[in-house]
Amino acid sequence: MFTIVLTLFVIVLYIYLIMVRRSIVVFAKRSIIPSAIGLCLGAVFLFFGLTAPQTLNDKLQDIMTSCLLFSFMLDCRGLADGKIINNSFDNRGVYYSELEKVVLSVKNQEIRMNYFRNGRRGPLLIFKMPLETMLAFLSDRVAKDLDIDIIIED
Template identity: 45%
Template sequence: MSLFTVLLFLFVIIMFLYLMMVRKEIRIKAVRRRNTTVFIVCITILTLWLTVTTYTTVDDRLRGILSALIFLSFLLDRKGLSDERIILNVFDRRGVIYSEIDRVVLYQTNDSSEIKMNFFRNGLRGPLLKFSLPVEELVLFLSTKLGEEADLEIVIE
């Protein structure tokens, strides 16, 4: 087994441990698009199939399996709300602290069970997050976390 394969193995183990740690920190998880999940699973299966059919050495097959695990790690990537901040990217542990937020807008249509949340910080709009929980629960969570000067707007169509 080569040094590169050992380093790749250590990287994958550390990355999965880190992703699990961040995932546990998220209290309210944002909704993920189904197309993304299907695409990631298809790429993982394709990588495993090419690894098994193409490579003959144990070292190359192990690298292919580790590469497939890296693709699967994208399924652990979560956005959402933690106790101290909004996590927008799993590798950005800092996120957006609730005290930095000026305004939060919650939007829900009558025919949808999803709530779209947008926030503004320093006059700039943050990325849109979607949640699948009751509006009351999300409002209760945000009202306890946001600063007193932050506005919380609810738009129901």
């Protein structure tokens, strides 16, 4: 029974992660560490699941566990058409209409974006794109009276 529930969970998880990934228009840079850990541990579970003498149920559980760990490679965040997605499991996101202020810090071709909502700062998002492209994207989506501060570092 556990194997069936685990398999259904993995299927639903991958469908959800793919849907979130498709909704993002501008992807933020992400840390490579969670993906590397998920890939390594997933490969270990998959290797032992396929090579160790086990029952079919145990092999399927190991394969589904490795698929859960491989799902860290699909994790993403960024800017969607109507909201900011901070992580793949944030199904609501932060709508552009809720923003009070956006701060863009530019260094070389990297943009660090902070936003403020309800008097609190949101998580830092890092983008590899020109400033003009980012401003064009934000100008179409945020409120006209929203403060956008730009800090250019050398």
